Amino acid sequence: MGANSSFPVMLSFDLDAELLWTARDSKNWQRPVALSQGAYGYRAGVPRILNLLAKYGITCTFFVPGMIIERNREVVQEIHAAGHEIAHHSYSHRWVQDMEEVEERQEFEKATDLIAGLTGSKPLGWRSPAAEFSPNTMRLLLEYGFLYSSNFFDRDVPYKHVVDGKKTELIEFPFAWVLDDAPFFLYSIQLVGRVMMPPSAVFEHWSAEFDTLYKERKLFNLAMHPQIIGRPSRITLLERLIEYIRGHKNVTFFRFCDLALSLKDSL
Numbered sequence: 001m002g003a004n005s006s007f008p009v010m011l012s013f014d015l016d017a018e019l020l021w022t023a024r025d026s027k028n029w030q031r032p033v034a035l036s037q038g039a040y041g042y043r044a045g046v047p048r049i050l051n052l053l054a055k056y057g058i059t060c061t062f063f064v065p066g067m068i069i070e071r072n073r074e075v076v077q078e079i080h081a082a083g084h085e086i087a088h089h090s091y092s093h094r095w096v097q098d099m100e101e102v103e104e105r106q107e108f109e110k111a112t113d114l115i116a117g118l119t120g121s122k123p124l125g126w127r128s129p130a131a132e133f134s135p136n137t138m139r140l141l142l143e144y145g146f147l148y149s150s151n152f153f154d155r156d157v158p159y160k161h162v163v164d165g166k167k168t169e170l171i172e173f174p175f176a177w178v179l180d181d182a183p184f185f186l187y188s189i190q191l192v193g194r195v196m197m198p199p200s201a202v203f204e205h206w207s208a209e210f211d212t213l214y215k216e217r218k219l220f221n222l223a224m225h226p227q228i229i230g231r232p233s234r235i236t237l238l239e240r241l242i243e244y245i246r247g248h249k250n251v252t253f254f255r256f257c258d259l260a261l262s263l264k265d266s267l
Contacts, residue, residue, distance in 0.1 A: 045230020066111030
């Protein structure tokens with residue numbers, strides 16, 4: 001990003017809800033207590049997040065699986081009505097790397113139709129359910145005409161993908177696990193040794209990432225989940241981070257679609 005341009009900050013939320021559990025094991029549909037962990041995201045997390053973003057006049061991007069729109073349409077409508085972008089996050093949140101092409105197409109098309117039916121337009125961006133691609137994913141992204149993806153970990157700045165030696169129009173907004181709330185906070189009794197980090201330690205991680213990226217004039221791309229960051233102790237972490245970022249000069253919070261549209265002819 002240019003030395004004289006506004007520094008881009010992108011906050012995003014993956015509204016996986018119960019699908020974070022059912023995508024890995026369909027038997028979890030019969031485990032109401034396990035599912036309740038995901039339901040917290042739209043019942044308690046989303047309202048807190050929307051209130052916080054409204055307080056600071058920030059609009060951002062929510063990556064939403066199609067099945068969540070089917071199950072919680074009013075919640076997604078509220079997110080959209082607040083000015084936030086609804087982007088593609090698969091249909092079922094099942095991992096795509098082992099899918100046959102016909103099934104992966106169904107995942108793309110069903111969720112696209114649901115998002116278009118709610119927002120009035122097809123989604124411009126896509127994020128993988130589990131930070132993985134199948135052998136067909138990149139080709140399908142190009143075929144369906146997505147403007148951007150946010151999946152890769154290889155750079156700190158946006159770029160256009162090169163496929164088969166040819167530069168495409170698909171913009172990548174890279175991120176990293178250190179800029180994701182799940183590695184720090186997602187707890188499971190089934191994972192031996194998994195502990196939850198204190199919010200103060202995560203603020204140290206995220207603010208340090210911001211400081212260097214801001215100094216280098218690159219990109220700050222933070223991925224979160226309403227059922228995780230929406231907890232009372234963690235929403236205060238996000239507010240502290242927003243205030244910290246706003247204390248720096250020449251910073252702009254972007255929805256992914258807006259930054260992608262502004263960059264599509266310059267990358």
